[in-house]
Amino acid sequence: MNKVNLAEKLALISDHWNPRVVGELNGQHVKIVKFKGEFVWHDHADEDEMFLVVKGRFRMEFRDHAVDLKAGEFLIVPRGVEHRPVAAEEVEVLLFEPAGILHTGTVDSALTRREYEWI
């Protein structure tokens, strides 16, 4: 049982759109990720997904609106809702979501990761 320092773990990450696992509880994963640029449109049929901004800002786009998020703010995207994160500048994000989720949902993209590394 060790504490996790988010800034220290985030400093280990230099790539984008590649979530790493930093904790697990009750079948859920805590992940950290850096976004920059545009992700792919996707949804998750069976999983809600939480995005908490640690540093920076990004926009979560939906098909009919968008939500701007900055450090200290979070958004929960309900299952089944199409979304696409877009970050003009690099942003550091904490994710809470069920273990086993695929971050691109059913969309098979060049960005799709099928395994998530612990960091």
Add this chain to the structure above:
Amino acid sequence: MNKVNLAEKLALISDHWNPRVVGELNGQHVKIVKFKGEFVWHDHADEDEMFLVVKGRFRMEFRDHAVDLKAGEFLIVPRGVEHRPVAAEEVEVLLFEPAGILHTGTVDSALTRREYEWI
């Protein structure tokens, strides 16, 4: 689907040891709480519990050691492990745990809350 600003929500709380719900996903609750002083020793038989410090610092005591946590750090306390948060000064904490958990576990304390208010 609205974003949550943690500082704005925390500014609404003036009491201690009284978690409020700010989000729900996949059967889990996201809560915020302010600690000050010593909580009661307790455990949760079936739930892991995550503590992420938003502002300030506190010590998580276990029967055989303790972990000091400051802003930007989190700790996951596994189910069945007795623990007691202690905060010399007021600290703001984000909790991630299954909906329906009792924050004092099976310990019936003057601090026990049986319902958690959304804020």
